[in-house]
Amino acid sequence: MVKGKPRERRKDDRPAEILQAAVDEFAEKGFANAKIQSIATRAGVAKGTVYLYYTTKEEIFEAIVRDRIQPVFAMASAMSEQWQGSQADLLRQIITHFYGQMIENDERRMILKTLISEGERFSELAAFYHREILVGGRKMLRELIRKGIESGEFRDGLYAKEPMVLVAPAIHAAIWKMTFDSVEKLNTRRWLEAHLELILHGALSKPSI
Amino acid sequence: MVKGKPRERRKDDRPAEILQAAVDEFAEKGFANAKIQSIATRAGVAKGTVYLYYTTKEEIFEAIVRDRIQPVFAMASAMSEQWQGSQADLLRQIITHFYGQMIENDERRMILKTLISEGERFSELAAFYHREILVGGRKMLRELIRKGIESGEFRDGLYAKEPMVLVAPAIHAAIWKMTFDSVEKLNTRRWLEAHLELILHGALSKPSI
DNA sequence: TCGACAACTGACCGTCGGGTCATTAACTAG
DNA sequence: CTAGTTAATGACCCGACGGTCAGTTGTCGA
Structure with missing residues (x-):
């Protein structure tokens, strides 16, 4: 879980943080049971923010495969x-x-x-x-x-x-x-x-x- | 899809029919995406009837493993x-x-x-x-x-x-x-x-x- | 200091589907 | 034929969750 002041603006770091949070969430729950809300919380961010960087859950997963x-x-x-x-x-x-x-x-x-x-x-x-x-x-x-x-x-x-x-x-x-x-x-x-x-x-x- | 008069009472045959319908549905959609309603329709039966014979989706799957x-x-x-x-x-x-x-x-x-x-x-x-x-x-x-x-x-x-x-x-x-x-x-x-x-x-x- | 821009938020919406249960009707014993 | 039993029905309930967007706030240039 990434900490920081609420509403801190860190456009450059967000994608990587969200990706890591998603890896953790997927690893723990599997894809079907992974919740976007939970990924957001792990990344220290609101749900909406996740959607600023990734359009769908699937897209997040594809990014993980490419990256890892x-x-x-x-x-x-x-x-x-x-x-x-x-x-x-x-x-x-x-x-x-x-x-x-x-x-x-x-x-x-x-x-x-x-x-x-x-x-x-x-x-x-x-x-x-x-x-x-x-x-x-x-x-x-x-x-x-x-x-x-x-x-x-x-x-x-x-x-x-x-x-x-x-x-x-x-x-x-x-x-x-x-x-x-x-x-x-x-x-x-x-x-x-x-x-x-x-x-x-x-x-x-x-x-x- | 099993045919028959509506509301026909066939207590003995239902479990096997529902199981077969479930196998088909699971094979086509996977477990997570299989719908009870769809299993029921395939078996020529209403959704509630499925629950007369199997308590949960998981139970249906377990029955399949045992049987097949x-x-x-x-x-x-x-x-x-x-x-x-x-x-x-x-x-x-x-x-x-x-x-x-x-x-x-x-x-x-x-x-x-x-x-x-x-x-x-x-x-x-x-x-x-x-x-x-x-x-x-x-x-x-x-x-x-x-x-x-x-x-x-x-x-x-x-x-x-x-x-x-x-x-x-x-x-x-x-x-x-x-x-x-x-x-x-x-x-x-x-x-x-x-x-x-x-x-x-x-x-x-x-x-x- | 003060707009103005854009990152960020989270309440809200719509959908979906598992599971329930009051009602209906097929069957049966007498 | 009738009443009792129980298989069968499907409208409904409700929680969950993906995705949206109007509003909020941090940041930065002028």
């Missing part, structure tokens, strides 16, 4: 481009980074959840996310796999055509944390390690391909 | 118990069954989505789902892996401690279909095959454990 999620993937891309070691290690790094930034971080996990929950209704937002985040992420993975196959580190296979399958268990982890953590806490560390081990080595003792 | 999801897992368990072939083939069967019943089926995928979206708010429902479905499913997988390791088919490893990681990519597929299918259709068949191949063989060309 994109950097995580940008960071991963950067890491990828200047990587020197093995591709398997890079994959481990990227996935570990992803768990830290998206699954264990309450704010971002909530953004993910909202996207899942309301993605159908805000198809514009889903399209934005797909275009700006997923396509790039997938391309990065494809490139990583290609290099790995070239160097003989990775075998070729169907997974190279659907590279998101490598990251998929992370989504399961996020969902578990969102939905069932109150009943049974997920051991994220152990899950991450099982995830990495499985996608690298598989379950069979004598792989035949 | 449990059978899918019961079937998998049954398959598992009388299985004669290899454990790898059983795993393939179960996961394929799961894709058919949960990911490609609109009704059930929507139930999954609702559980994810509203699971935090209906903690009773999340607890029910965890207790009745997840614990059993995980136990089944553990048993499957144990047998596989014993017979030398599977290697031992962390994934045996977090067996859900084997199924996790299916959840990703469900979410993709729910959220991004309008932007880019998921090739479920190919995804399933990539999933199976990856969890069995892994990505490395020379697994070292």
Whole structure:
């Protein structure tokens, strides 16, 4: 909750403050149950003021995605481009980074959840996310796999055509944390390690391909 | 939409009809946007009648989970118990069954989505789902892996401690279909095959454990 | 010091939808 | 046929909340 004299005029700072308040409110209540009034109160501002800066609740949410999620993937891309070691290690790094930034971080996990929950209704937002985040992420993975196959580190296979399958268990982890953590806490560390081990080595003792 | 004379009295059939109407309404609108009035209309009944059989919207949803999801897992368990072939083939069967019943089926995928979206708010429902479905499913997988390791088919490893990681990519597929299918259709068949191949063989060309 | 501009406020409006209950009418036992 | 029972109805109630806007006040240039 931002403090200050009432009716203080701070046009430049308001958008960021309101955005932060909205992140907190969404994280606590989810999108559907988030109240504009409550966002306003958290930001130390009247309800009307929120509408001076954002036209609708949806617009606030889109601003959050742009502001908070994109950097995580940008960071991963950067890491990828200047990587020197093995591709398997890079994959481990990227996935570990992803768990830290998206699954264990309450704010971002909530953004993910909202996207899942309301993605159908805000198809514009889903399209934005797909275009700006997923396509790039997938391309990065494809490139990583290609290099790995070239160097003989990775075998070729169907997974190279659907590279998101490598990251998929992370989504399961996020969902578990969102939905069932109150009943049974997920051991994220152990899950991450099982995830990495499985996608690298598989379950069979004598792989035949 | 169920037809019939107005005010026809059919106490016995109503609950099932209302449930089916609710499944349709939820699948189309999601839980938050489903209207009781609309469920009633679909069932060919007045709004008040719905409340004769179910006290709240939540109760309707819980009834749906009990009625529609449990059978899918019961079937998998049954398959598992009388299985004669290899454990790898059983795993393939179960996961394929799961894709058919949960990911490609609109009704059930929507139930999954609702559980994810509203699971935090209906903690009773999340607890029910965890207790009745997840614990059993995980136990089944553990048993499957144990047998596989014993017979030398599977290697031992962390994934045996977090067996859900084997199924996790299916959840990703469900979410993709729910959220991004309008932007880019998921090739479920190919995804399933990539999933199976990856969890069995892994990505490395020379697994070292 | 004093307009005038624009940031800010919050009471108010309209809508929506979950849930209620007095009324109606289908069925049934006698 | 009738009276009693109870399934079914839908108009109504009411709280919630997104969004508006006339009025208020801080700020700044002249």
